[in-house]
Amino acid sequence: MKTDVLIAGVGGQGQVLASRLIGAAAILEGYAVRTGETIGMSQRGGSVVSHVRIGGESLAATVPFGQADLLIGFELCEAVRNLKRLSKKGRLIVNTQRINPVTVSLGMEQYDAGAMEETLKRAAQDAIFLDGYSLAREAGSVKAVNVVLLGTAVGAGYLPLSRESFLQAIRDILPQKLHDLNFAAFDKGYELGNRAVEDKTAQIK
């Protein structure tokens, strides 16, 4: 069982922690895992991508083009930017919050959110769009948006890992004072992912 995951967002959204949590959960379930991170200059408000490769042989740290099984977009246009790595059968989870690049703030470029959502919907049959920030705020802090999105992926069955493994990974990696916040954030996302897939199944029936 090999699963290639991409996490795309803007520097400061907690991608590195998200990839560490996926990695830790995968190890708990006995999978080999490899990740590739963006650290450095581009972190200053730039585009950030984490590659997480679960299972399979020893692999390169980056997911090849057209091969990702799951793309988690922490931000709308960053999801679109990384679609080229998504496989034709790949699935999508997208946080609909938009963070304007400075080029857009300055009026040098356009940010056409509507067109981007359409592009994303065309690219993947299984796509869940959610307002991750609101859920994170409900859980106690907008900073937990990364964990909300992981919860959604697991709840929807898009990641081959269990809720219990993630809760354990949170316990193992984060300081204790952050456990309850992140459990709550994970479950907010988990319930939404669960529901989204149920609704979809109901629609098809």
Next chain:
Amino acid sequence: MKQLMLGNEAIARGVYEAGAKVASAYPGTPSTEITEYIAEYDEIYSEWAPNEKVALEVAIGASVGGARATCAMKHVGLNVAADPLFTAAYTGVNGGLVIFVADDPGMHSSQNEQDTRLIARAAKVPVLEPSDSQECKDFTRKAFEISEQFDTPIIVRLTTRVAHSQGLVELGEREDIPLKPYAKDPGKYVMMPAMARKRHVVVEERLEKLTEYSNETPLNHIEWGDRKIGVITSGIAYQYAKEAFGNASFLKLGMVYPLPEKLIREFAAGVETIYVIEELEPFIEDHCLKMGIPVKGKALLPLIGEYNANLIRERILGQKAEKLNNIEEEVPVRPPVMCPGCPHRGLFYVLKKLKLTVTGDIGCYTLGTLAPLESMDTCVCMGASVGMAHGMEKAMGRDAARKTVAVIGDSTFIHSGITGLIGIVYNKGTSTVVILDNSITGMTGHQHNPTTGFTIKGEPTRQVDLVKLCQAVGVDRVRVCDPFDLETLEKVIKEEVAADEPSVVIAQRPCALLKHVKFNGALRIDREKCTRCKMCMRLGCPAIVDRGTHVEVNPALCVGCDLCTKVCRFNAFERVGGDHA
């Protein structure tokens, strides 16, 4: 027990397990975390050095003193440390001496794309190159053994994708390596011509022995598969090639200098077509061609940038990736920007307003090149801003110096700006140098440096006094100023640029990301007062957004630094919650 570790973290673990005692480094992406993780082991003495040259000299000293010693740097750091490296190759070592150098193919965070293997060959120093985190740890331990066995410094070369990717690592115990006795030996450690001539002979003999070792060591090994295609590769390129070729035959090189000629011949004889897959320079390829082995490499694959499995499949196997969702043109580019609250923003706003020529340097403030601040004219290497401003004055005359400033960060100034400033004073220059003192090394992720007053372990230490330092080298005009006090800053810079003698302006304000920096909370724009003159947009603050019909503040990004209130002539900014800013 297996643990998920960054390549850099695994290097630190290897240093720990190898029983090393001393580590010195200057931060530089993608090498920084090596030393940060080493600092977590109390068994190893660790420090931030003022620059890479000092770091390597400290490590050489520790090695001569009998300890296993190490230093880490990015590829361009090795240029700074090249002087001690080339001669340490002659002296050899006492305790094992391992130098970690992280190259940055694709230039994620660098000013050039140089290949460390070429420098290592020029310095006649062996090189190991790991492919993943486990090898990072294992090769580090091996490197200390090789260093001691062959009496040589050794380089472990990383690239960004190895340094910054996580993989599983099997942990081991720390070896108990006692300090080797130190014995005075001028023939080995004093490189005067008479001694150095003898040592050069030793270096050449050592390289021959290392080539033999390279043939025998399991670091270099053949993985026989389908014999139609043979791939010679190393480092991260091995992973890409494995993924692209699957069941081909591989000669995996863990030791890339000196190369194992016997093993290469054996491999070549066993396969039909041989490809060399290596990022950047044709280092292995050229060597194979020199040996008369017809390999293919750079004729098919680029000299520039990073590789990936798709690229190899396409260029060598002719397999195009499935129709890609190629829609990047729809997406706005997202360049890195100075953070909200960044102290540098005030300085660049003023420099742009004054239309000065700005020789720049390496750090977060290099982002002052980008729109809308667009102030910086040059950026070459650490410390270059100071020397370049002086050179421009000497070429273009004193009037040019009235319109030019050098801009350099506190840590970069200590690294190699101070020598340039001494040059200005000594050579009767009149340049103005602005030191951006934000109390930390920012771009690499908040490391302490001699101007912060704390060590790598966070312990208080003697702090370099920048004012006294500049005065001591002969600069009489040293002014300290808050870069958010735009009016005063503008006045000070005008006066210092006009002065017919060297001057230093220290723009002092801590990095907005430092924990102790507190602002007053987000602002918003009163739309009735805002005339949409867009003066505030000229600050290039990511929190201020042009919505077309109006300008607004993104409350999630705004920290409340209040710089915008100082450029707004209509008092349109107010504190969320009511208090007028």
